[in-house]
Amino acid sequence: MTRDPRYDVLFEPVQIGPVTAKNRFYQVPHCTGLGWLRPRMVAALRGMKAEGGWGVVCTEYCSIHPASDDLPHPYASLWDDGDVRAHTLMTEQVHEHGALAGAELWVGGARTANLFTREVAMEVDHMPNAVNFPYQARRMDRSDIRELRRWHRNAALRARQAGFDIVYVYATHHYLLAHFLDARTNTRTDEYGGSLENRVRLVRELIEETKDAVGDRCAVAVRFSADEQGSDETPVIGEHRDMIEMLAELPDLWDINIQDYSREMGASRFIREGSLEAYMSYVKSITSKPVVTVGRFTSPDTMVSQVNRGIVDFIGAARPSIADPFLPNKIEQGRIDDIRECIGCNICYTGDSTGTPIRCTQNPTMSEEWRLGWHPEKIAAKGSDSTVLVVGAGPAGLEAARALGHRGYDVMLAEAETTLGGRVTLESELPGLGEWARVRNYRVQQIQSMPNVEIYPANHLGAEDVLAMEADHVVLATGASWLANGRGIHNPSALEQFGPLESIFTPDDILQGRLPAGPTLIYDDDHYYMANVIAELLRQRDIPVALVTPGNILSSWGGKAGEQSRIQRRMLELGVEIITDRGLVGFDGREARLECTYTGAIQTRATEAVVTVTMREPNDALYHDIDSMLAAHDGPRPQSITRIGDCLAPSIIAAAVYAGHRYARELDTDVNHDNRMKYDRVFFDEPITGGT
Numbered sequence: 252m253t254r255d256p257r258y259d260v261l262f263e264p265v266q267i268g269p270v271t272a273k274n275r276f277y278q279v280p281h282c283t284g285l286g287w288l289r290p291r292m293v294a295a296l297r298g299m300k301a302e303g304g305w306g307v308v309c310t311e312y313c314s315i316h317p318a319s320d321d322l323p324h325p326y327a328s329l330w331d332d333g334d335v336r337a338h339t340l341m342t343e344q345v346h347e348h349g350a351l352a353g354a355e356l357w358v359g360g361a362r363t364a365n366l367f368t369r370e371v372a373m374e375v376d377h378m379p380n381a382v383n384f385p386y387q388a389r390r391m392d393r394s395d396i397r398e399l400r401r402w403h404r405n406a407a408l409r410a411r412q413a414g415f416d417i418v419y420v421y422a423t424h425h426y427l428l429a430h431f432l433d434a435r436t437n438t439r440t441d442e443y444g445g446s447l448e449n450r451v452r453l454v455r456e457l458i459e460e461t462k463d464a465v466g467d468r469c470a471v472a473v474r475f476s477a478d479e480q481g482s483d484e485t486p487v488i489g490e491h492r493d494m495i496e497m498l499a500e501l502p503d504l505w506d507i508n509i510q511d512y513s514r515e516m517g518a519s520r521f522i523r524e525g526s527l528e529a530y531m532s533y534v535k536s537i538t539s540k541p542v543v544t545v546g547r548f549t550s551p552d553t554m555v556s557q558v559n560r561g562i563v564d565f566i567g568a569a570r571p572s573i574a575d576p577f578l579p580n581k582i583e584q585g586r587i588d589d590i591r592e593c594i595g596c597n598i599c600y601t602g603d604s605t606g607t608p609i610r611c612t613q614n615p616t617m618s619e620e621w622r623l624g625w626h627p628e629k630i631a632a633k634g635s636d637s638t639v640l641v642v643g644a645g646p647a648g649l650e651a652a653r654a655l656g657h658r659g660y661d662v663m664l665a666e667a668e669t670t671l672g673g674r675v676t677l678e679s680e681l682p683g684l685g686e687w688a689r690v691r692n693y694r695v696q697q698i699q700s701m702p703n704v705e706i707y708p709a710n711h712l713g714a715e716d717v718l719a720m721e722a723d724h725v726v727l728a729t730g731a732s733w734l735a736n737g738r739g740i741h742n743p744s745a746l747e748q749f750g751p752l753e754s755i756f757t758p759d760d761i762l763q764g765r766l767p768a769g770p771t772l773i774y775d776d777d778h779y780y781m782a783n784v785i786a787e788l789l790r791q792r793d794i795p796v797a798l799v800t801p802g803n804i805l806s807s808w809g810g811k812a813g814e815q816s817r818i819q820r821r822m823l824e825l826g827v828e829i830i831t832d833r834g835l836v837g838f839d840g841r842e843a844r845l846e847c848t849y850t851g852a853i854q855t856r857a858t859e860a861v862v863t864v865t866m867r868e869p870n871d872a873l874y875h876d877i878d879s880m881l882a883a884h885d886g887p888r889p890q891s892i893t894r895i896g897d898c899l900a901p902s903i904i905a906a907a908v909y910a911g912h913r914y915a916r917e918l919d920t921d922v923n924h925d926n927r928m929k930y931d932r933v934f935f936d937e938p939i940t941g942g943t
């Protein structure tokens with residue numbers, strides 16, 4: 252297939268100072284939860300983006316000095332020669348595919364507590380730690396600023412030594428440089444505070460000094476916010492236009508985003524593709540330098556439109572490049588239907604929040620490029636002529652069938668329902684979750700082009716049916732069901748006084764269209780999206796809702812996905828009553844009994860219905876039925892019967908997709924179950940001697 256000429260513009264080379272990007276696809280800086288800790292994994296991950304066609308591939312935030320340390324989040328660093336060696340692994344792999352490598356030099360300020368290095372964080376002024384650690388950052392004096400400039404210059408030199416082509420001055424996202432710019436935080440009275448010119452001074456100096464240090468060979472990019480403070484639809488540009496105007500021609504590239512991270516990296520439940528456009532309207536009119544911005548771009552038509560209308564020069568992407576590292580190549584090759592579109596669930600960000608390797612709902616190979624050797628587009632040919640029966644076409648079953656089909660196995664995919672997708676299909680009908688159907692759509696679309704995969708919808712198989720199909724391998728991906736008895740984290744066993752049944756609802760009931768009619772208490776001991784999405788659905792039907800959780804904050808895991816504030820706001824706007832720190836310990840059809848998680852004090856609350864969102868149990872009856880039947884079975888037996896995904900242990904959709912993929916990868920291979928994956932760790936500069 253060949254490229255649609257409409258997309259030609261996306262493949263034009265663009266000059267950035269002394270370097271030229273081969274096309275307009277720009278992977279903006281994004282964390283991986285790997286950083287300095289796992290150099291080989293991160294290098295292979297970035298190299299994969301380059302192989303997939305991204306013209307520019309950047310690091311994550313990259314500390315210039317131990318005074319900017321974000322542990323337990325494994326950021327990147329450029330502190331010494333060891334770091335240079337580690338980054339060289341990345342730049343070599345990026346260059347191998349003709350892409351440019353960018354390093355985002357970073358100073359954390361009050362958003363870092365330096366828990367690893369125990370350096371005192373420095374800021375524009377004395378300031379409490381912004382992520383609620385009981386530390387303060389101290390005010391920088393002139394000599395500190397001089398030191399900072401020296402560290403930044405040295406880090407830029409190391410970046411060049413490591414082979415980077417683009418070096419960033421990172422002046423946004425509420426880190427140190429953004430605080431210098433902001434009149435609310437910068438109350439200094441010296442030459443770095445007061446007037447606009449003074450507040451911009453440090454950023455200007457860093458741009459000039461970075462250019463002076465490495466500008467002969469590297470482009471200097473600035474990551475900057477287009478607005479001063481945003482409300483969703485009405486950006487407040489404020490002084491930021493003036494600032495960009497003042498610096499307009501100084502850097503070689505402007506990488507523009509906005510103040511509100513929950514919009515910039517917005518979950519699809521709240522924010523649509525291309526949502527920064529209104530903020531970007533003026534940027535290109537005040538600089539001749541190339542401009543990049545983001546917007547969860549997955550549609551080539553939207554990308555072309557942004558370029559043709561003069562909004563951007565580069566299509567910036569973090570999540571679309573995670574969900575599909577080969578997105579540019581697929582557009583180039585005219586394989587638009589093969590694009591694995593980001594669903595905007597922000598599971599990728601939970602790796603950042605928890606300091607663990609990045610994972611992706613759509614792309615199960617993310618972070619596994621080096622340690623498992625997984626390639627997002629390639630997979631080993633089948634290891635035998637075995638046939639495989641996959642029971643259940645939810646996210647685990649679909650991915651197993653897709654990847655097995657890709658390997659060349661003959662696959663039978665049986666689904667009890669008439670529609671495919673399982674929980675993904677059902678959940679994508681909930682308010683705001685429509686894009687989640689892309690998990691199903693991509694896989695069904697791929698499977699449909701595979702003659703070796705047969706789909707049997709509306710086939711509810713029993714144990715006898717499964718054995719009668721005489722498949723060599725049976726994979727059970729039959730999902731899970733929510734409990735209706737209140738059992739969960741707060742209540743380790745089922746509640747005794749809990750009924751009547753007709754007043755109790757589970758998410759499965761809601762997904763099947765069985766909804767309460769009157770005032771409802773939703774009990775959230777799941778701490779993610781399900782309870783609050785159901786609250787939204789019920790409020791759309793004018794049902795009064797109280798959302799009760801034993802957590803001390805609503806949707807704590809939503810916080811790790813960067814969407815807690817949006818969830819809370821949505822609940823408040825919808826008039827949902829939020830009650831935290833209370834466990835549900837009883838219900839009699841008229842009153843719920845709530846227990847304070849701290850004192851154990853009981854309060855009652857009138858409600859007609861309860862929706863319990865606590866935990867699920869695997870739908871594994873078929874597995875056990877097959878197991879029992881096999882004891883007396885004298886016909887052909889499957890070589891293996893394997894449960895995957897929610898049918899084994901209910902979890903997030905990303906885990907189900909991963910489980911399906913893993914099953915397919917490992918079939919007919921020798922897996923060392925004692926140590927399945929290569930173990931990445933940092934380099935040692937010095938030879939290790941015994942005991943030291």
Ligand SMILES: Cc1cc2nc3c(=O)[nH]c(=O)nc-3n(C[C@H](O)[C@H](O)[C@H](O)COP(=O)(O)O)c2cc1C
Pocket residue numbers: 279280281282283310311312355424474508515516517545546547548567568569570571599600603609
């Ligand atoms: C997992 C993840 C980690 C991120 N880490 C960084 C980072 O280290 N530095 C940075 O400037 N932006 C970071 N971002 C923000 C992205 O650069 C980008 O602005 C945002 O995700 C919106 O772009 P997108 O819609 O293409 O994902 C991160 C985003 C994600 C999803």
Ligand code: SF4
Pocket residue numbers: 569570571573574592593594595596597598599600610611612613614
């Ligand atoms: S985890 Fe979700 S939001 Fe992140 S890249 Fe993958 S699909 Fe997109």
